[in-house]
Amino acid sequence: MKVGPTVVTESQSSDENAEISKLRRGELAATEKLVRENAGWMLAVSRRILNNDAHAEDCVQNAFSSIFNNLESFRGDSRLRSWMHCIVVNQALMLLRSRKRRNESPIDDLMPLFDENDCRVEDRWTTLETPESLIQKSQTRETVLSLIDELPESYRVVLLLRDIEEMATSDVAEMLGLSESNVKVRLHRARSALKKLLEPLLRGQSL
Template sequence: MLARDVPALTDIELARRIGLRDPAAVRWMTTRNNQRLFRTAWSILGNRAEAEDAVQSGYVRAFAAIGSFAGQSSLDTWLTRIVINEALGRARAARRRRARLDADSITDLDAYRERLMNGSIEPAAPDASLAIKQMRAMLEAAITRLPGEFRTVFVMRDVEGMSVEEVAGALDIPPGTVKTRLHRARRRLRDLLAPDLRASLVGAFPFAGEHCATLTERVVALLCEAPDG
């Protein structure tokens, strides 16, 4: 199948092509979802490296089970649920590790790695001003301080732009719960941020360019180039 034909496929047809390990279909699906899935995983894990690993693992798990996709929800929502479960599993494992480390008074290596990773984030565009960079950093810091359940809903709804129904479907919670958590998250952020900072949300938590392309190619290599068996 030619790459230009893939966007016209229905979700069922796209799932079938992914099941056949069509590189064009896999590349289209990952490129279309990378940023939203990364942001969602980060909202749960609070760690960029762990979030990227969770997305990649979620892709592999989802595409291995692509034959079970029945079209009852959109393929994007189905994939988001799998990545959420992957991230939640990692978060639980991290809490267990931290409990063991705390018991022995050992430094949490995940926190140290996150500090190191902050120095390797893709730089902003050359014409981005220092003020914009600072505002985005303030936004990320404020959102990080939200309780986990509020942070995930806020990132999916306000940062990624998913609808209330899409968020509810992905998290398997009622739409009313999504609205309540979103309201509480926004109210907490208003206490932390000046109104003019909220306009910077669109560019927060970047996962594009080289990072996005690299993740896509890794998934294509794993699923389309590895020998069967």
């Protein structure tokens, strides 16, 4: 499986091979090194998906347990980090599915509008703030993250996996049990809905 920000397509190096052998033998120093070097980014991935610190920690713990249990079957056709990324995302998705769903507003209200001639209905954009200038302002980051959280979960997850984790459409489809075209539709709808939610910010208006 190909993974975005941590994508490395070549197969594992000999150093990595040696580390994996030590891990398979259960060497404590190698195990501790693996945990200390990777728990940070794994916790960050889990927090993004689960939006809850305690659940994210559970997720990382479960992911490491799965990593240790499956080390024998790790074939080395991807880098160890990519393989671990898939495992932690899968664990987060499992936890997400087991959690009670919150009340969600329908995404249809946030979709673009068209008139009876199939022409787009869009207010004039007299101002369009640049993302670079917006992100410098205090509170923007928190505001954007809380607006992303308003998306229905099935859309938010696709947006996160594709646009933030930068996973391939085929991998997201496999993980979520969806067709690739369904992932694409969800991604576009999620982005469109988020554009609508971010409009006041982008137009330079206060929220």
